[in-house]
Amino acid sequence: MSEGASGTSSGLGSYVRLLRLPGATPLALWGVVGRAPIAMRSIACLLLVSAVTGSLAEAGVVAAAMLLAQGTVSPVLGRAADRHSQRRVLLTACAAHVVGMTMLIVSIVLEAPLPLMVAAAVVTGCTSVSFTSFMRARWAAMVEKGLLRTAYALESMLDDTIFLLGPLLVTLLATAVHPATGLAVCALLTLTGSIAVALHRRSEPTPEPTVGRGPERAIKVPGVWVLMLCYAGMGFQFGAVDVTMIAFAREQSAPGLSGVFLALISVGSLISGAVYGAVNWRLPQARVLSLTTCVLTLGVVPLAFAESSLVMCFLAVLAGVAISPGLIAGSTLMESVCPKGALSEGFSWLTSAGGISIAAGTAVGGRLADVFGSAAAAWAGVGGGFAALVLSLVGQPVLNVARPVAEPTSELAVQEQ
Missing domain, CATH: 1.20.1250.20 (MFS general substrate transporter like domains)
Known part of the structure; x- marks a missing residue:
C-alpha cells in the first residue's frame, strides 16, 4: 500500500484523513x-x-x-x-x-x-x-x-x-x-x-501475473466461495425485504409509502456505515461478519409483525442498521483472502452473487406476498439472512486464512519489512 496514515485510524476524523490522501x-x-x-x-x-x-x-x-x-x-x-x-x-x-x-x-x-x-x-x-x-x-x-x-x-x-x-x-x-x-x-x-x-x-x-502461468484465480479460493454464498444469502434477504415494504404499503392502502420505507432502510444503513467505519474494531473481521449477519437477520423479524405505517417506518430504519457493516466486513475479508492480483475479479463475484440473489429474493418474496401477504415475504428475508449467518459461521476457518498467494518480492517490499 503506497499511501495512508500510519497512526490511529479510528473516529470520524479517519474519513478526513482518508480524503486528504493525494487523489x-x-x-x-x-x-x-x-x-x-x-x-x-x-x-x-x-x-x-x-x-x-x-x-x-x-x-x-x-x-x-x-x-x-x-x-x-x-x-x-x-x-x-x-x-x-x-x-x-x-x-x-x-x-x-x-x-x-x-x-x-x-x-x-x-x-x-x-x-x-x-x-x-x-x-x-x-x-x-x-x-x-x-x-x-x-x-x-x-x-x-x-x-x-x-x-x-x-x-x-x-x-x-x-x-x-x-x-x-x-x-x-x-x-x-x-x-x-x-x-x-x-x-x-x-x-x-x-x-x-x-x-x-x-x-x-x-x-500481477505469476511467472510461468496466469494470475491466481479468485474463484479457486475457498474463502471467496464462502463470501459469495454469504452475499447471496444477504442479497436474497434484501430482495425479499424490498418486496415486503411494497406489499405492506399496498396493504395499508398507501402504495406511495413504499418509497419512504425503502429510503428509511438506506438511512439506517448509511448511519451505521458511518459509525462502523469510524470505529477501530479489535474483533477479527470474520467474527464481525457473523455478528452483523446475525443482527441483519434479527432486524428483519419485526417486519412480519408491523401493524401500522408509523411502526414500519421505525422498523425500516432498524432493518437497515446492519447492512453497511455486513457489506464492509465482507469487503475487508475479500481483500484479505483473495489473491492480490485478482481483487477486481473477486469483488465482481461478490457483486454478481448479491445482484442475482436480490432478483431471486424479489421473485420469491413477490410470490409469497401475493399469496400470503407482506409478512410471508418478511419471513423469506429472515430465511436468507439466516442462511448467510450459518455460512459465515461454518466458513470461519477459511475466512481467517491469510492471503493464499505470497506477495511478489521486490526491493520496496524488503524495505517495508
Whole structure:
C-alpha cells in the first residue's frame, strides 16, 4: 500500500484523513459518477418500456435480461481487468456500453419486437462493469490497511446515498423531460465516470501475473466461495425485504409509502456505515461478519409483525442498521483472502452473487406476498439472512486464512519489512 496514515485510524476524523490522501477525493467523486447508474438503469428501463409499450410484463423481461447479463459477465470483466489492467477494460467497456445503450433506447422507442429489445438489453448488461468492485480494488491498491476499512465504509455510504437519490432522479427525468432521458443520462454518467476513473493512475491496481502461468484465480479460493454464498444469502434477504415494504404499503392502502420505507432502510444503513467505519474494531473481521449477519437477520423479524405505517417506518430504519457493516466486513475479508492480483475479479463475484440473489429474493418474496401477504415475504428475508449467518459461521476457518498467494518480492517490499 503506497499511501495512508500510519497512526490511529479510528473516529470520524479517519474519513478526513482518508480524503486528504493525494487523489482520494477525486477518486471518490468520480466513483460516484461512474456507479450512479447502478441505482438508475433498471428503473429507467422499466419506465421507458412501460411508457412506450404499456406493458409492465415486457418492461420486467427487458430489465431482468439486462441485470442477469451484467451479473453473469461482470466477473469475466473483473478477471480481464486483473490480467490486462482496469484502465483498458474500463475504456473499452464504456465505449461498448454506450453503443449497447443506444441500441436499447432506439429499439424501445421504435417499439421493436420484444426479442430485439431483450438482445439490446443483454448487450447493455454485458458491457456494464461492476464499478463498485473496481472501486474497492482501487482503494485496496491505494491506501494502507489502517485506512482500508474506512475506505470501504465510505464506499458503502456513497452506495446508500446513490440508492437514495438515484431512483428519484431517474423518475424525475423520465416524467418531466422524456421517458428515454433516464437511460440516456445513465449512459452519459457511465461514460464520464469510467473515463475519469480509468485515467486516475494513482489508484490503478497493478496486474500481477505469476511467472510461468496466469494470475491466481479468485474463484479457486475457498474463502471467496464462502463470501459469495454469504452475499447471496444477504442479497436474497434484501430482495425479499424490498418486496415486503411494497406489499405492506399496498396493504395499508398507501402504495406511495413504499418509497419512504425503502429510503428509511438506506438511512439506517448509511448511519451505521458511518459509525462502523469510524470505529477501530479489535474483533477479527470474520467474527464481525457473523455478528452483523446475525443482527441483519434479527432486524428483519419485526417486519412480519408491523401493524401500522408509523411502526414500519421505525422498523425500516432498524432493518437497515446492519447492512453497511455486513457489506464492509465482507469487503475487508475479500481483500484479505483473495489473491492480490485478482481483487477486481473477486469483488465482481461478490457483486454478481448479491445482484442475482436480490432478483431471486424479489421473485420469491413477490410470490409469497401475493399469496400470503407482506409478512410471508418478511419471513423469506429472515430465511436468507439466516442462511448467510450459518455460512459465515461454518466458513470461519477459511475466512481467517491469510492471503493464499505470497506477495511478489521486490526491493520496496524488503524495505517495508
